[in-house]
Amino acid sequence: MTGFAVIVERGSDGGYGAWSPDLPGCVAAADSYDECVALMREAIPLHLESLRRHGDPVPEPSTVGVLTIDAA
Template identity: 65%
Template sequence: MTGYVVVVERDEAGGHSAWSPDLPGCVAAAADYDECVQLMREAVALHLEGLREDGTPVPAPTAVASLILPAA
């Protein structure tokens, strides 16, 4: 199964934000992780719907894997 990579980051205030490298401008932010992920799911769906409605090509996902490396 292929899909879009979403990066979720914690901000200095303890909230979370998310973005996707394949979908510029598609972002979400929330006070907690779970809400941020849910909002990003909705944002991706709306973003793709908007691209289709505008007749803009939908970019193919580029990720082949994801991982988290330990901090040095």
């Protein structure tokens, strides 16, 4: 798997929040799932650009797979 994993969660208010385990501080929030994902697609390149501009290390994606497991 290449690229950064993004976790999207539904909030108690019905909105959505997203974050990436490899990119602390890179987050998005929106009223809909699709909007939240779109915002993360914009946020990740901006976050990486900011890291480079400030001379901070740019992490390599560490995710090797994504699973969703239904609770029984």
